[in-house]
Amino acid sequence: MTAVTGAPATARQLGRPRDPRLDAAIVGATLQLLAESGYAALTMEAVAALAGVGKATLYRRYAGKEQLVVDAVATLSEAPEVVEGASVRDELVARLEAVRRKSDSSLAGKIFPRLISAAADHPELMRSYRRQVLAPRRAAFAATLQRGVASGVVRADVDVEHAIDMLVGPMAYRNLIRTEPPPGPELAARIVDDVLTALAPRPDQGRDRCTSPQEDPA
Amino acid sequence: MTAVTGAPATARQLGRPRDPRLDAAIVGATLQLLAESGYAALTMEAVAALAGVGKATLYRRYAGKEQLVVDAVATLSEAPEVVEGASVRDELVARLEAVRRKSDSSLAGKIFPRLISAAADHPELMRSYRRQVLAPRRAAFAATLQRGVASGVVRADVDVEHAIDMLVGPMAYRNLIRTEPPPGPELAARIVDDVLTALAPRPDQGRDRCTSPQEDPA
DNA sequence: GACCTGCGGAACGGTTGCGTCTCGCAAGTC
DNA sequence: GACTTGCGAGACGCAACCGTTCCGCAGGTC
Structure with a gap:
């Protein structure tokens, strides 16, 4: 206080x-x-x-x-809603869909875009918002992703923080740039399925991606 | 005027x-x-x-x-820089890296976060920005992705607009929420490789990726 | 009771920005 | 030259907001 x-x-x-x-x-x-x-x-x-x-x-x-x-x-605090029991995929979808819904319904969601420009002048504001709102949400995503690692849906050497950005980033971006029409409930599933495809365990360790220079997992 | x-x-x-x-x-x-x-x-x-x-x-x-x-x-206008000759993957990386670099160096990049909060009160501002800055950039991404479809790196039924959101979204998000340290030049490649993995032609469709025509360097 | 602090309401002077206006001059057309 | 418009400078009245202050009362401790 x-x-x-x-x-x-x-x-x-x-x-x-x-x-x-x-x-x-x-x-x-x-x-x-x-x-x-x-x-x-x-x-x-x-x-x-x-x-x-x-x-x-x-x-x-x-x-x-x-x-x-x-x-x-x-004092903002958004306890990430408990979405359990479902598959890892459905849990991620539910969490990401919550991000979309809250972005224009919850108080914290409406504050987010206004903080983005205020952050340039008052970095503490964004820092505080990250700690109070974004960090708990990310922790929930991280837990689900870890569950995905355990269940074999997600490869073991995944960078969880980066994976979260890959999930939340497109959703937040769509919400922020305000394209018409605004994103609907189906977007979460599309993003999650794309990201899960990217994060799936490699089918054969001697994988030959003909296209790009192999990303050497440092 | x-x-x-x-x-x-x-x-x-x-x-x-x-x-x-x-x-x-x-x-x-x-x-x-x-x-x-x-x-x-x-x-x-x-x-x-x-x-x-x-x-x-x-x-x-x-x-x-x-x-x-x-x-x-x-009057803002950002002609997307010409990045050609490279592979589809490298071209996407170069374009996405340009997004990162410009976000805190170019005028349009610095204006972006400020418009995000102003957009709530003045939608025309964001609409104008989208038309003048974002749309040309997206068109460039779209062209590269289409080239990827032609060369077989990207599956044919890809939703290009959504794919662009998957590329630009995480990068923009990272730039906007101002985590420390700020994203470095390696982020673009990570995002592109993830998205290209998700967008790769389905391997079990009877098509063998690695015998498909290599990317024409045109 | 004496004493302290919290409270709403209201006013204060000072600052800032708006949108308008006037002045004197410059730069064009007819 | 007569006329019209553009221009910089600056002042105008108006409104909003800042941060402070005073009042009279309420709600606590000693």
Whole structure:
């Protein structure tokens, strides 16, 4: 939470305590406005108004807009939904389809494109978003991919991080560049099937890819 | 150019003609500031100052900030560099590597992330960018992929647009989310090799890849 | 009770940007 | 020369927002 009055634990029970519901209201209003208008267009007055809070209350907690937004983004958390029991392929499809769905329905999804341009001026924002939203999601993908290695669908020397980029990258790109029509539910399966084909264990170790110079797995 | 004084071709030689160099200066300054600060932070006064132009000159040409930026983005054009003679695989690698390099060196590349958040409020901006920058690049990728189909490296029923997303998506995504360290020159080859594996003609279709005609170097 | 801090509301001065306008001059046509 | 438009410079009124401050009250501890 990183309140600006960074008082240590020493003697902190004088006077009226802060209302924790206001903390939530402020952060919520900040995230909502961030999703709607982006960082540059977000104003302290709008946050105060939407949160139903005086500006003094804002500045008692945060030194300014930057700290407020950094703190708000740090509270984002998207627990990746549990998709289990299915095959590795179907699990990947479900996870990737969740990425597509959330990109214009969830709060974190709507914030993502706005952070992309804000990241140039405030790298901490993207860093925080990666830690709170992207990293858990990637961890879930990684677990499923590892399951694929165990079950023999994915080759053992796979670079998991790169594989995740191959899955999420095309989906995110499609969402971001806003082609018409927007991607539908079938896209996830197409991407997953393509990537799984690429990641399949090599049929014969002495493989002869006639086309390209053999990628020597360093 | 879509000047705001939308006079038809009728009787257009009264008074002092507009200085065409100022048009270029204005558009140039707009694009530069757009790349540096993004749409929301771009101000007419900054454009005028950077272009060495009075504000009246700006408003004589454009009705406001939105028209100015739309017009400026519409003048963007990135001719995809000619990469020929190599194999289909190497040509794709070269094109994708160009995407990576340009993303933080060229003007259009630096503008891209800023347009992503602006697109939510001004869809015409992204549409214009797609037409001027992305579409030519995609056409080049498409041509190379078609060459791959002809030479048997890529299966005939490939969905070219989707294949391009599979190539460009991961690269763009990596550039946008700004992981450290930033992607290096080796990423293009990894992506291309993965995608080409996925797009290879199905081996059990009775076709033996390695006796199929080698790529004609034309 | 005395004392402290939190709170909403509202106002403050200062800054920034918008879009308009005027001025004096330049560069063209008729 | 008369006329028209382009141009840079700068000022205009207007609006928004910043960060601060004061008020009066509420909600806590001692």
